[in-house]
Amino acid sequence: MSTPAPTGTASSLWGLAILPILLLGAVLAYLVATGGGLRSLQGPPVEQVKIGRVTLPERGLIQVQLVNDGPQAITIPQVMVDDAFWSFTAEPPGPIPRLGSATLTIPYPWVEGEAHRVALLSNLGTVFEAEIPVAALTPRLDSSLFARFGLVGLYVGVVPVVLGMLWFPWMRRLSGRAMNFILALTVGLLVYLAIGTWLDAQEFAAELPAFWQGAPAVALIALIAVGALLAVGGKRREDEAPLGLSYRIAVGIGLHNLGEGLAIGAAFALGEAALGTFLILGFTLHNITEGVGIVAPLVKRSPGLKQFALLALVAGGPAILGTWIGGFAFNPVLATIFLALGLGAILQVVWEVGRLVVRNTGRLGLPVANWSNLGGFTVGVGLMYFTAFLVKF
Amino acid sequence: MSAWLRSLRSRRDVLRTGLGSAAALVGSVALGQSATHPAGHTPATPTPPVKGGAHAGHGNNLMVGKVDHARNGFDPMEVLTDWDTGQVSRLPSGQVLREYTMTALEKDIEIAPGVFFPAWTYNGRVPGPTLRCTEGDRLRITFNNHTSHPHTIHFHGVHPAEMDGVPGAGPGEIPPGGRFVYEFDAEPFGCHLYHCHATSLKRHIHKGMYGAFIVDPKGGRPPAREFVMVQNAFDTNFDGGNEVYAVNTVGFEFARRPIPIKKGELVRIYLVNILEFDLINSFHLHANFFNYYDTGTTLEPTLRIVDTIMQAQGQRGILEFTYKYPGNFMFHPHISEFTELGWMGSFQVVEPVNYAAALREAGVDAGWDRRATGGSTAGGRRA
Ligand SMILES: [Cu+2]
Numbered sequence: 049m050s051t052p053a054p055t056g057t058a059s060s061l062w063g064l065a066i067l068p069i070l071l072l073g074a075v076l077a078y079l080v081a082t083g084g085g086l087r088s089l090q091g092p093p094v095e096q097v098k099i100g101r102v103t104l105p106e107r108g109l110i111q112v113q114l115v116n117d118g119p120q121a122i123t124i125p126q127v128m129v130d131d132a133f134w135s136f137t138a139e140p141p142g143p144i145p146r147l148g149s150a151t152l153t154i155p156y157p158w159v160e161g162e163a164h165r166v167a168l169l170s171n172l173g174t175v176f177e178a179e180i181p182v183a184a185l186t187p188r189l190d191s192s193l194f195a196r197f198g199l200v201g202l203y204v205g206v207v208p209v210v211l212g213m214l215w216f217p218w219m220r221r222l223s224g225r226a227m228n229f230i231l232a233l234t235v236g237l238l239v240y241l242a243i244g245t246w247l248d249a250q251e252f253a254a255e256l257p258a259f260w261q262g263a264p265a266v267a268l269i270a271l272i273a274v275g276a277l278l279a280v281g282g283k284r285r286e287d288e289a290p291l292g293l294s295y296r297i298a299v300g301i302g303l304h305n306l307g308e309g310l311a312i313g314a315a316f317a318l319g320e321a322a323l324g325t326f327l328i329l330g331f332t333l334h335n336i337t338e339g340v341g342i343v344a345p346l347v348k349r350s351p352g353l354k355q356f357a358l359l360a361l362v363a364g365g366p367a368i369l370g371t372w373i374g375g376f377a378f379n380p381v382l383a384t385i386f387l388a389l390g391l392g393a394i395l396q397v398v399w400e401v402g403r404l405v406v407r408n409t410g411r412l413g414l415p416v417a418n419w420s421n422l423g424g425f426t427v428g429v430g431l432m433y434f435t436a437f438l439v440k441f
Numbered sequence: 442m443s444a445w446l447r448s449l450r451s452r453r454d455v456l457r458t459g460l461g462s463a464a465a466l467v468g469s470v471a472l473g474q475s476a477t478h479p480a481g482h483t484p485a486t487p488t489p490p491v492k493g494g495a496h497a498g499h500g501n502n503l504m505v506g507k508v509d510h511a512r513n514g515f516d517p518m519e520v521l522t523d524w525d526t527g528q529v530s531r532l533p534s535g536q537v538l539r540e541y542t543m544t545a546l547e548k549d550i551e552i553a554p555g556v557f558f559p560a561w562t563y564n565g566r567v568p569g570p571t572l573r574c575t576e577g578d579r580l581r582i583t584f585n586n587h588t589s590h591p592h593t594i595h596f597h598g599v600h601p602a603e604m605d606g607v608p609g610a611g612p613g614e615i616p617p618g619g620r621f622v623y624e625f626d627a628e629p630f631g632c633h634l635y636h637c638h639a640t641s642l643k644r645h646i647h648k649g650m651y652g653a654f655i656v657d658p659k660g661g662r663p664p665a666r667e668f669v670m671v672q673n674a675f676d677t678n679f680d681g682g683n684e685v686y687a688v689n690t691v692g693f694e695f696a697r698r699p700i701p702i703k704k705g706e707l708v709r710i711y712l713v714n715i716l717e718f719d720l721i722n723s724f725h726l727h728a729n730f731f732n733y734y735d736t737g738t739t740l741e742p743t744l745r746i747v748d749t750i751m752q753a754q755g756q757r758g759i760l761e762f763t764y765k766y767p768g769n770f771m772f773h774p775h776i777s778e779f780t781e782l783g784w785m786g787s788f789q790v791v792e793p794v795n796y797a798a799a800l801r802e803a804g805v806d807a808g809w810d811r812r813a814t815g816g817s818t819a820g821g822r823r824a
Binding site: 123125126127128131132133134135136155156169170171172173174175 | 501502503504505506553554555556557558675677678680684692693778781782783
């Protein structure tokens with residue numbers, strides 16, 4: 049039995065809505081003013097600082113950016129570099145409020161190519177450390193470095209995707225059964241990328257100040273991205289599906305490659321140029337399968353060279369962008385968000401390509417879990433897994 | 442991706458992965474970037490020192506700001522000379538009786554500008570009072586524990602077992618609110634120390650419960666300008682390693698305010714090492730050599746004409762030297778890590794005529810000068 053809701057005037061309706069808020073305000077005011085009888089529960093002060101970027105803007109100078117993500121204001125009265133107290137200036141000076149940030153400038157004669165350690169000593173004696181793995185001037189935005197970073201992105205992102213696409217003519221001559229194998233393979237490599245992107249997103253998230261709540265944020269952003277992409281996908285016309293699917297795979301892989309670019313750019317910015325370049329070789333090889341995955345849904349069409357070029361750009365281009373951002377303006381917040389979006393995009397295409405595989409398998413009169421599908425999936429995961437040996441240490 | 446980034450965070454790891462210079466070179470050439478320079482081949486240009494920075498010429502290796510000694514309740518410069526010779530009277534037997542009061546107090550002390558350490562102290566200071574007496578004196582030390590932990594006073598020297606200030610001997614640990622009177626004869630003469638011996642020992646020592654204990658020989662030592670230097674350090678984040686190193690507690694204090702001495706006068710330093718966590722400390726004097734009396738239990742030097750001595754935990758000794766030239770001369774441990782972490786200072790050697798001005802510059806008065814030159818409790822040496 050439901051009783052009809054009492055109707056009222058507009059003003060009484062607003063009053064009912066606002067009443068809890070007013071009472072909440074009163075409770076908060078009481079807590080702030082009196083401590084709510086909980087004063088004795090207050091423990092010793094907690095100091096927490098997240099060191100963000102450590103840069104070497106010029107010879108003999110170190111800059112440290114930090115965020116106070118602890119529950120109360122913090123003071124950093126002393127700084128040590130390589131186990132030595134060192135002079136410094138803080139901007140802004142004085143205590144750093146909760147969620148506030150500061151930049152410390154330290155006149156320290158760092159040595160090119162060597163490792164250094166910076167430690168911040170709080171007024172209560174807590175030590176916060178940051179490492180400079182290989183000291184090198186932090187790259188400054190100039191046209192030649194900009195171009196070189198762009199080239200790195202090109203090698204890592206666009207080139208392997210284009211090379212992978214060159215298998216397209218061969219793939220068109222394959223039987224329906226073989227093609228289904230390739231699609232299953234695509235699912236495999238996308239699943240690998242999804243896991244990799246998740247782990248990378250979590251690593252960047254771990255670098256964030258605590259209040260960003262990085263770990264759950266990654267999951268939530270990815271979920272919302274999946275939902276949004278599925279909602280958009282629901283409106284599509286059936287006949288343009290294959291090309292659309294290729295584009296969505298390209299977008300997912302593109303966001304993933306953006307993350308790769310970020311990491312490589314950041315590596316250069318941290319002075320690990322030689323290693324970064326060694327890794328570029330590995331990434332190029334590792335990413336070649338991505339091109340196969342992107343064109344796999346298109347074997348029954350001939351979308352034309354222009355579409356292929358566009359697909360390659362969508363999938364590979366973000367690596368260039370990522371390298372620029374990572375090298376010149378690394379920001380773990382953006383990195384985490386981009387990777388979480390990439391994760392969502394990849395999961396959404398795993399879903400779509402997976403459905404394609406299921407449909408094709410049905411047409412062939414086979415159960416979904418057959419040796420061909422499983423084999424394709426395994427080869428896809430295996431290719432990514434073993435080529436990743438080149439870039440993992 | 443960031444996984445490999447992190448795995449490369451340490452240059453040692455990079456080398457460990459065995460990626461030879463070949464790979465590195467390929468990479469650098471491919472990008473047109475210069476290869477990493479071998480260590481030390483690229484001269485870094487240090488920025489000029491900050492104005493008003495370290496007196497003693499250590500560039501930017503300094504602490505920013507100043508310590509509020511008034512708030513601390515003690516000043517490392519004053520600690521150099523403020524001997525506590527106790528309340529003196531005579532026993533019926535004619536023996537000199539010295540009575541001291543030591544109170545354990547918990548106190549936050551500023552050990553570096555703006556950096557506070559939750560110390561356990563004797564009489565609210567770190568190091569505790571420099572107890573000074575003459576060999577053969579009767580010592581009566583009343584110990585009050587006004588803290589929330591049990592403590593003791595363990596004196597180095599010769600005394601009965603129940604006066605040893607260790608758990609299980611005599612009264613053992615003195616509980617919070619407790620009181621005990623340690624009583625024994627001062628022997629042998631030398632530069633000793635006392636410290637809390639409650640468990641856990643490391644914590645009771647590094648929290649600040651220690652001080653110098655000087656027993657003068659009956660005949661005294663030759664007249665000299667005397668200072669006590671207690672080598673100590675603080676583990677501010679309680680991770681079993683020290684962050685701030687010093688003599689007399691405050692890092693770089695004597696770099697900010699060099700200690701004034703006169704050219705040509707004999708200087709005697711009672712040096713005590715009560716460092717926790719690091720096995721060895723040392724003392725190195727610039728532009729000079731000194732005679733060293735190990736533990737101070739002899740009247741003849743045990744080491745002659747040396748410029749560096751080392752002391753393990755709990756070791757101490759007496760240094761004697763004279764400066765030939767005026768100027769600013771550093772002293773520090775020849776353990777460069779400790780030097781750069783605060784245990785560094787200097788002597789300001791001046792012509793006798795300029796001494797009053799030097800005292801003013803160091804922020805000390807004639808009383809400090811008098812205590813430095815009239816320190817011995819032994820008779821027959823005050824000129
Ligand atoms: Cu104790």
